[in-house]
Amino acid sequence: MSCSPENEKLNWTMWSETFRNSIDDEAQFTDDHEDNFCRIIPIISQHIHLVTREYAARSYPLSDIEVHLHDIWYACIQAGRHIWGSTAEPNTLVVALASLKVTGPLLRPSQRLPDSGDAKESVTFSDNREFWSDLPLFAGSLVDEFTHRFHQPDYGAGYCFNLATFVGRLLSVGIFDGPAICVLSLFRETLEVSHPLSETDEDAEQIEASAAKRIPTFEDRLYTLGETIRLARTSLVILVSNRATTDKIDYTDFPQLSSLGELALKAGIDPSSTLGYSRERWNFWIQRLEELQKSEIENIQIQARGCLGEMREPAEDTALLL
Incomplete structure (x- = not known):
């Protein structure tokens, strides 16, 4: 039995909250360990692979993929915030994002012509950016962090x-x-x-x-x-x-x-x-x-x-x- 649109949206919301809570726990782990080893980066890599696979499948609407993208960028920002900037570890994530851009723009099975066999098309997300060449939704997520949180006094010097x-x-x-x-x-x-x-x-x-x-x-x-x-x-x-x-x-x-x-x-x-x-x-x-x-x-x-x-x-x- 398929879920109603309301229940499906609720499931995505609950999944997103669970994912972000786990990222917050990993961020705290990073703060608590002097070696500053960050377990968030492997999680990000896993979810990038997952979202890429979802994007290539006709059954996943872009609105669902956008939920995952927002969560990935949330994880990236938390990693950037908690990994000590004077170490080389942030370079791992930076290189991963730079490499990701090179893979796009990726095509997906045509949604406009569902019976067109192997026909593929390039689509843009709600911010008019393509997958992965433009890192869709990343710019908005990062700007939101700087607009509403980064420059607040209680954000923390470190x-x-x-x-x-x-x-x-x-x-x-x-x-x-x-x-x-x-x-x-x-x-x-x-x-x-x-x-x-x-x-x-x-x-x-x-x-x-x-x-x-x-x-x-x-x-x-x-x-x-x-x-x-x-x-x-x-x-x-x-x-x-x-x-x-x-x-x-x-x-x-x-x-x-x-x-x-x-x-x-x-x-x-x-x-x-x-x-x-x-x-x-x-x-x-x-x-x-x-x-x-x-x-x-x-x-x-x-x-x-x-x-x-x-x-x-x-x-x-x-x-x-x-």
């Missing part, structure tokens, strides 16, 4: 570092759709929004808190930005020079991530002509880091100098911003 550097790694292998605007928001929040440079009383109270969960200080933000720049490298110059043709996100839909911050506006950058990456904005970031390099706080000096070096070297090597 988790911010981990996810930001994971996204920087994604940029480095040419995955721009989603990661690009997320890294832009990191520049915006760190260099275009005013923050106290010195430690506040609230920061001091968190000394005993774990690095992963404490509220990030400005030094934390600057260090995270520097490591993200180091990992993204030439990809940032490609974005600033407007050569990233695979970035499909409409930045106007996410002003909280892409619009100019207060310091950039005070510097006279025209908000009507600058939304997203631009040479004018890049130059402002350089100027802001040069100012921070003169800070009385030694760690901020060091981190600002590191950011400047990581930005200038690929720009000079490629000559894309001349």
Whole structure:
């Protein structure tokens, strides 16, 4: 006996909740083990294989596959958030996603012509992206994480570092759709929004808190930005020079991530002509880091100098911003 549409939808919802709960348990396992071994990555690989098989079967509607895709991207984001970003382990997942893009776009049996035998067609998902070449629904999931959670004070300094550097790694292998605007928001929040440079009383109270969960200080933000720049490298110059043709996100839909911050506006950058990456904005970031390099706080000096070096070297090597 077949399930009613209502019961089938309920089954998918229950399966999704169970899957995400298991991912949360694995994320906690990753936090609890000093070797930072993450068991989420093998789970992601298994479900990518499952979803690929479902996509190729005529009996699975795209709406059901989208449920699985959302869960896979949830798992990827949790892995990126919990695997320590200073280790090489995130590279395993980054390489897997880059390789996945190369397999697409995949065709599936025609739904429009069910009696057409071997006829196959390419379809797009609800976000107008193809399978797997566009990593459908991934950009939206990642942007949602940065829009509603990442920049909140209680997200955790260590988790911010981990996810930001994971996204920087994604940029480095040419995955721009989603990661690009997320890294832009990191520049915006760190260099275009005013923050106290010195430690506040609230920061001091968190000394005993774990690095992963404490509220990030400005030094934390600057260090995270520097490591993200180091990992993204030439990809940032490609974005600033407007050569990233695979970035499909409409930045106007996410002003909280892409619009100019207060310091950039005070510097006279025209908000009507600058939304997203631009040479004018890049130059402002350089100027802001040069100012921070003169800070009385030694760690901020060091981190600002590191950011400047990581930005200038690929720009000079490629000559894309001349």
